[in-house]
Structures are given as C-alpha cells and as structure tokens.
Amino acid sequence: xxxxxxxxxxxxxxxxxxxxxxxxxxxxxxxxxxTGFAAxxxxxxxxxxxxxxxxxxxxxxxxxxxxxxxxxxxxxxxRKGKRLAWISPPHLPYAPALDxxxxxxxxxxxVRTAAARDALWAAEQxxxxxxxxxxxxxxxxxxxxxxRRLQLAAEKTRALAMLFRPSRAAAEASxxxxxxxxxxxxxxLAVQILKRRGAVCERPVxxxxxxxxxxxxxxVPRAVDRAPPxxxxxxxxxxxxxxx
Amino acid sequence: MRPGxxxxxxxxxxxxxxxxxxxxxxxxxxxxxLAGWAAQFTPAVALELPDALVLEVSGSLKLFGGVDLIRASxxxxxxxxxxxxxxxCAPTARGAAWLARAGVERYIGRADALPAALAALPVRIAVRxxxxxxxxxxxxxxxxxxxxxxxxxxxARRLGQQLLDDLDRAYGRLADPRAFxxxxxxFHARLELPAEVTQAESLLFAARRLFVQLEGxxxxxxxxxxxxxxxxxxxxxxxxxxPIGLVAPSRAASHFTLLARExxxxxVLPEPVRALALAATDVVPLAGGNIALFADESGxxxxxxKLVERLRARLGSVAVHGVAVAEAHRPEHxxxxxxxxxxxxxxxxxxxxxxxxxxxxxxxxxxxEEIGAEPHCGGPLKLLAGPERIESGWxxxxxxxxxxxxxxxxxxxxxxxxxxxxxxxxxxxxxLFA
Numbered sequence: 001x002x003x004x005x006x007x008x009x010x011x012x013x014x015x016x017x018x019x020x021x022x023x024x025x026x027x028x029x030x031x032x033x034x035t036g037f038a039a040x041x042x043x044x045x046x047x048x049x050x051x052x053x054x055x056x057x058x059x060x061x062x063x064x065x066x067x068x069x070x071x072x073x074x075x076x077x078x079r080k081g082k083r084l085a086w087i088s089p090p091h092l093p094y095a096p097a098l099d100x101x102x103x104x105x106x107x108x109x110x111v112r113t114a115a116a117r118d119a120l121w122a123a124e125q126x127x128x129x130x131x132x133x134x135x136x137x138x139x140x141x142x143x144x145x146x147x148r149r150l151q152l153a154a155e156k157t158r159a160l161a162m163l164f165r166p167s168r169a170a171a172e173a174s175x176x177x178x179x180x181x182x183x184x185x186x187x188x189l190a191v192q193i194l195k196r197r198g199a200v201c202e203r204p205v206x207x208x209x210x211x212x213x214x215x216x217x218x219x220v221p222r223a224v225d226r227a228p229p230x231x232x233x234x235x236x237x238x239x240x241x242x243x244x
Numbered sequence: 245m246r247p248g249x250x251x252x253x254x255x256x257x258x259x260x261x262x263x264x265x266x267x268x269x270x271x272x273x274x275x276x277x278l279a280g281w282a283a284q285f286t287p288a289v290a291l292e293l294p295d296a297l298v299l300e301v302s303g304s305l306k307l308f309g310g311v312d313l314i315r316a317s318x319x320x321x322x323x324x325x326x327x328x329x330x331x332x333c334a335p336t337a338r339g340a341a342w343l344a345r346a347g348v349e350r351y352i353g354r355a356d357a358l359p360a361a362l363a364a365l366p367v368r369i370a371v372r373x374x375x376x377x378x379x380x381x382x383x384x385x386x387x388x389x390x391x392x393x394x395x396x397x398x399x400a401r402r403l404g405q406q407l408l409d410d411l412d413r414a415y416g417r418l419a420d421p422r423a424f425x426x427x428x429x430x431f432h433a434r435l436e437l438p439a440e441v442t443q444a445e446s447l448l449f450a451a452r453r454l455f456v457q458l459e460g461x462x463x464x465x466x467x468x469x470x471x472x473x474x475x476x477x478x479x480x481x482x483x484x485x486x487p488i489g490l491v492a493p494s495r496a497a498s499h500f501t502l503l504a505r506e507x508x509x510x511x512v513l514p515e516p517v518r519a520l521a522l523a524a525t526d527v528v529p530l531a532g533g534n535i536a537l538f539a540d541e542s543g544x545x546x547x548x549x550k551l552v553e554r555l556r557a558r559l560g561s562v563a564v565h566g567v568a569v570a571e572a573h574r575p576e577h578x579x580x581x582x583x584x585x586x587x588x589x590x591x592x593x594x595x596x597x598x599x600x601x602x603x604x605x606x607x608x609x610x611x612x613e614e615i616g617a618e619p620h621c622g623g624p625l626k627l628l629a630g631p632e633r634i635e636s637g638w639x640x641x642x643x644x645x646x647x648x649x650x651x652x653x654x655x656x657x658x659x660x661x662x663x664x665x666x667x668x669x670x671x672x673x674x675x676l677f678a
C-alpha cells in the first residue's frame with residue numbers, strides 16, 4: 001500500500017486528492033464548472049463548482065441571489081448540451097428568465113414533489129441516471145443520513161449536485177464537500193465558505209451579481225437616476241426610495 | 245419418484261405432496277408464448293406439439309456468434325421465464341426434437357454423425373402410439389437403431405407407413421416441411437401464480453417472466469412499446485389494471501421491471517393476486533441500439549427518457565415536466581408547462597429579450613403593504629428599475645394593467661413587483677430574482 005511504502009516520496013503522497021491539507025486548497029480529481037465569478041473561482045478547490053460531490057447553498061433569505069450565482073455555470077452546462085434537473089423548487093421556475101440566462105429550456109426537467117422523501121428519492125434517481133449535467137434540489141428538512149445517501153450518489157456522477165437549504169442548517173453537520181452561506185453585503189452577495197476541501201476560508205467572498213443583472217437591463221431604464229421624472233409618472237409618487 | 249408413478253404411490257412417498265391436474269390448453273399457451281419469444285433468434289420457429297419447439301438456426305449462427313451462444317441464450321432466457329429446457333441441435337428438425345426429448349443435449353453438426361446419435365435413443369422417443377410401442381418391444385426393438393435396422397417393407401405392412409416416414413424424416417431421407425409459427429400482432433401473456441400473492445416484490449418476480457417473454461416477442465418484430473398493461477387477477481374482485489407508460493419506445497425487460505417496481509409499489513390490492521396478465525397492443529418499430537465507439541461522458545441517450553419514466557412512475561406524470569416560453573405579454577402566461585422531452589430541441593434562444601425577468605414567479609401575486617404610497621415587503625422596497633408597463637389580455641376577461649418594477653428589499657434581495665392600474669390598485673409582489 002502506498003502509505004506504508006517508504007519509497008513513495010512525501011510530495012507525491014501529498015498530491016493525492018483524498019489528503020486534505022490545512023494550508024492550501026485541495027487538489028480536486030473531478031472536473032469543475034467555472035462559476036463565472038472570478039473572485040469565487042479563486043476560492044473554490046478546482047476553480048469552480050465541483051462535480052461528483054454535494055454542494056450546499058444556504059441563503060440567508062429566499063431570493064438574495066441563490067440562483068443568479070449559479071446562472072453562468074448552468075448556462076455553461078446548457079451550452080454543452082447537458083441536461084438540468086430542478087427537483088422540488090419552492091416556486092415556479094420562470095421560463096423567460098431561464099431563457100434569458102442562457103439555459104436551454106428543452107433540456108430542463110422540473111420535478112415537483114409533495115413529500116421531502118420523494119424529493120430525495122428523485123434527486124438520487126437523477127444523480128444515478130448519468131443523464132443530467134446538474135441536479136438542483138430543494139429538499140426541505142433532511143437528516144444527516146439522507147444527505148449522506150445523496151453525497152454517495154453524487155460521488156458516482158459527473159454532475160453538479162446543488163442542494164438548497166435554509167441558513168439555519170449551517171449549524172448542522174453535513175457530508176457535503178462544499179458548503180456556502182449566502183448573505184448580502186452592500187448590494188452584492190457575500191459568500192461565506194463554511195466548508196471546502198482545503199484551507200479554511202476566513203473572509204466572505206464578495207460576488208457582484210448585479211453587474212450581470214445590469215447587463216440584462218438595456219430596455220428598462222434605471223428609474224432612480226436615469227429616467228426623468230416626467231416620463232415616469234409612477235416615480236413621482238415615490239420621490240426618494242428608502243435607503244435601507 | 246418418477247414420471248408414470250401413480251398418485252397414490254407418490255403420496256405414500258411424500259405425504260405433503262401437492263397434486264394439481266395437468267392443463268394441456270395452458271401448456272400449449274405457454275409453448276406459444278415461448279415460440280413468440282424464440283422468434284428473436286430466427287424467423288423459422290415451428291411448434292412440435294405437445295412440448296417442444298423447433299428452431300431453424302443455421303441462418304442465424306453468424307449474427308448470434310455461433311451455435312453455443314444461441315444455446316446458452318435459449319437456456320438463460322427460458323430460465324428467466326421460469327422454464328427448464330433441454331436444447332439439442334441436429335441437422336434435421338425431427339432429429340433435434342428426438343434428441344431433446346430423450347434428454348440428450350448434444351450438438352450434432354454433421355449429417356453423417358446423426359444416424360449414430362439417433363440410433364442410441366430409446367424407441368419410445370420415436371413412437372408415440374402405445375400399441376405400436378408394445379409391438380416393437382415384443383419384437384425386441386428397444387432403440388431407434390433397432391427400429392431402423394428392421395426390414396422396411398415388413399415394418400410398413402405391420403405398423404404403418406407413418407412410422408417409416410417419421411424415421412426417414414429424422415434421418416434426413418425425407419423432406420420435413422413445417423408450418424412456421426407466425427406471432428400475433430399484439431402481445432398477450434398470462435401467468436398463473438402457484439400461490440396467492442400479496443406482496444409487490446413477489447408480483448414483480450412473476451411479472452419479470454412476462455417482461456422477458458415480451459422482450460423476445462418485441463425483438464423478433466424489431467419493435468418496442470410505449471404502453472404496457474399489467475392486469476392482476478383476484479379471486480372475486482375485479483382485476484386490478486396497472487398501466488405502465490413509457491416516454492420513448494423500449495423493449496428492455498430490465499427497464500420494464502424497473503417501471504413496474506415503482507408502479508406496483510403504489511398499487512393498493514383489494515385481494516391477493518392469483519394470476520397476472522401482460523398486454524402490449526401498440527408495437528412500434530424500434531431500431532436496435534448502436535454501441536458507442538468511445539465512452540460518452542454524458543451517458544447514453546436513453547438515460548434521459550428512462551429517468552423521466554422512473555420519476556413519472558412514482559410521482560405521476562403531472563409532477564415531472566419541462567417549461568417553455570410562450571408568446572404572451574402577461575407574465576403568468578409567458579411560461580408554460582410542457583412535456584419534458586420536446587421532439588426537436590431548439591439550440592437557440594426561444595424569445596427575444598424583454599425586460600429583466602425573475603427566476604421565480606409566484607404562483608399568485610402577493611399583495612404588498614403600502615405605507616406612504618410606497619410598497620413595503622418586510623421593510624420599504626427600493627425601486628431599481630421600471631416601470632415596464634404591461635397591458636394585455638382584454639379579450640379573455642383576464643386582463644392585466646400593471647407597471648412592473650425591479651425592486652430591492654431591505655435585506656438586499658431583488659424582487660419583481662407591480663403596481664396594478666385600473667380597477668384593482670395596489671402593489672403586488674410577483675417574482676423573486678433569486
């Protein structure tokens with residue numbers, strides 16, 4: 001065995017993907033999908049969303065950008081002809097927005113489930129089938145053992161396995177290889193890496209989602225500063241937006 | 245215990261023996277089912293009633309990789325359907341049937357080896373009629389070889405020309421034309437269960453036998469099915485019908501079994517099941533699969549329909565769907581649920597760009613508080629972009645007149661809100677940019 005063999009130099013041993021070093025990011029054997037945000041890529045082992053393992057996203061509130069942060073990666077997979085499975089999403093995924101984000105609707109599968117058990121089952125099936133490039137799951141309340149099952153299913157695939165959980169789940173133990181808590185900071189998304197393979201990440205990564213949002217706004221004037229009040233009768237009823 | 249023992253003698257040997265009357269009609273039915281299944285190896289399948297099938301395989305040797313592989317496939321397939329078979333090969337159909345009936349599982353490839361092989365068989369294999377058999381035993385003919393050595397004219401005079409013809413056909417001296425079995429256009433098979441069954445797992449075990457039979461039937465026709473119907477028969481209650489739908493035509497027994505497992509898991513049985521029947525009525529053409537030259541990293545193309553079917557089998561077809569962009573201005577009409585596998589996949593974007601749209605659209609717009617003419621959603625909303633005016637739908641009574649804004653909540657989430665104009669007024673939350 002490699003570990004007992006004295007002729008294997010230490011440096012060679014340290015390149016093994018299953019050895020976790022405290023001072024550096026782990027080397028990742030499986031492929032990664034770039035997130036589309038350079039600041040985030042730099043902090044993730046493998047330089048992107050890892051495939052073949054479970055990734056948890058824990059947004060502080062619903063709607064702060066938990067999908068927009070995935071948008072570029074999902075679009076990349078879509079362009080490569082990969083299929084995406086959305087399992088048990090909390091709301092209706094809105095086709096025009098997905099389309100505008102570059103996600104091929106023809107290769108999108110939405111699974112709606114009544115019970116958490118069904119969502120986990122569907123996620124396991126989707127991961128096991130090798131048909132999907134990414135599996136997005138909103139599982140509701142899950143136990144450690146169930147997450148472990150999903151992690152094992154994810155390890156057998158080359159798909160992204162994204163799990164969306166409420167932020168209070170951050171306190172619970174999880175077998176996921178990557179766990180990100182999402183919060184907002186000064187208009188941008190603050191991504192706190194709770195767990196990753198390799199060194200601990202002390203500070204949150206600031207991801208500016210809105211720069212991409214702005215790019216999608218060519219026909220909608222920025223009401224606050226650009227649109228003259230005379231053209232915007234509604235604005236006159238709101239002289240100043242509330243500064244939160 | 246041997247065939248031919250009296251029931252009373254058998255009972256004396258095994259007191260808990262279960263005796264069932266033989267049902268020749270059902271035996272023939274099973275043989276017909278096997279013939280349909282065996283037609284995947286050759287189109288020339290003939291029935292050799294009451295208990296044998298004859299397959300002309302010399303044209304199929306190359307395709308299936310030789311006679312040994314065909315014999316192995318036959319044995320394995322029959323075992324999966326719950327039958328034990330004896331397989332013998334010979335240059336003549338009757339010769340092969342005789343060898344198999346005698347339990348001699350040999351492969352005789354050359355015509356000159358056949359007489360020696362047949363000669364060793366007991367004479368009861370060649371002669372069915374009891375009185376003829378008795379007469380042959382009386383003159384000391386114990387084997388087929390003895391029979392063949394008897395003077396031909398005397399044999400024909402005493403025991404009939406038929407016996408001589410049968411012998412000649414087995415030895416290949418007389419042509420032996422057969423009426424080949426023509427499988428029916430639809431698949432129907434029924435299986436009686438040895439005991440009443442209540443568990444889905446045991447039902448699945450029985451159903452698998454029917455699926456294997458169906459697979460052979462479909463392979464023979466180069467077809468597949470999109471819809472199966474499994475009927476479970478009870479003692480008194482009406483049969484339970486379990487339809488199994490497939491997204492794409494298939495003929496793999498393993499695939500049918502997977503789907504049936506999910507479906508049977510959800511079926512509530514009124515009574516134990518005594519028999520089950522499988523029907524496949526619309527057989528569609530299905531080409532055989534090509535094996536990929538290189539391992540494809542995105543999996544095989546069948547994985548996708550299979551996944552959809554598995555999910556649908558357990559969760560119901562409505563729960564598994566795709567979405568499409570519809571040409572509609574009203575936001576709630578611009579996204580439509582559709583089948584998860586559209587026939588042609590469009591590579592390009594489906595619509596031109598409209599305004600910014602949220603990833604999540606709420607099922608129903610949620611009214612927002614209005615404090616000092618400003619919308620509030622857990623705090624004041626900061627309007628970032630807008631208005632985008634949408635007025636549409638006057639023709640179907642569901643008309644909307646709204647000014648949409650992209651707004652930011654106090655906790656920096658981006659939301660899509662609108663101010664209703666016209667009859668209904670007020671602010672509503674309609675989407676989350678997530």
